[in-house]
Amino acid sequence: MTKLLSGLVVLSALVCGGASGYELQRYENPVPMGGYVKDVPELLKKTTQRAKWKLLGSQNGEYLASLLYKKYLLEAEFVVVDDAITVKLKSVECEGCKVKQSTVDKLMIRLRRTLAYEVTVEARDSFRNF
Numbered sequence: 337m338t339k340l341l342s343g344l345v346v347l348s349a350l351v352c353g354g355a356s357g358y359e360l361q362r363y364e365n366p367v368p369m370g371g372y373v374k375d376v377p378e379l380l381k382k383t384t385q386r387a388k389w390k391l392l393g394s395q396n397g398e399y400l401a402s403l404l405y406k407k408y409l410l411e412a413e414f415v416v417v418d419d420a421i422t423v424k425l426k427s428v429e430c431e432g433c434k435v436k437q438s439t440v441d442k443l444m445i446r447l448r449r450t451l452a453y454e455v456t457v458e459a460r461d462s463f464r465n466f
Contacts, residue, residue: 363444366420
């Protein structure tokens with residue numbers, strides 16, 4: 337009886353674990369703008385300058401940015417949907433080295449935190465001007 341019960345528990349864990357599908361990375365959680373951001377390109381320009389990234393261009397509500405960090409070249413895109421901005425990793429290269437996911441995650445999380453900070457500043461300034 338115990339073997340049967342433990343077998344069912346393992347089987348259900350395997351079935352439920354595989355059904356979860358794609359999970360967002362920590363940096364892919366959308367940053368809500370809350371209606372406070374009026375000029376998205378200017379917000380992204382400030383964000384990329386503060387985070388030491390370069391804003392390359394935009395098309396169809398998607399903005400491309402790049403970062404050269406040590407031997408890493410990262411490209412990310414900001415996707416504006418409704419009233420939120422999502423940061424997505426587009427590509428990563430490491431010249432003469434192996435890509436460390438922890439380094440990539442650290443750089444992308446820093447970019448998302450900077451974006452969230454700039455949205456917070458916009459919200460604060462909108463209340464000051466109110």
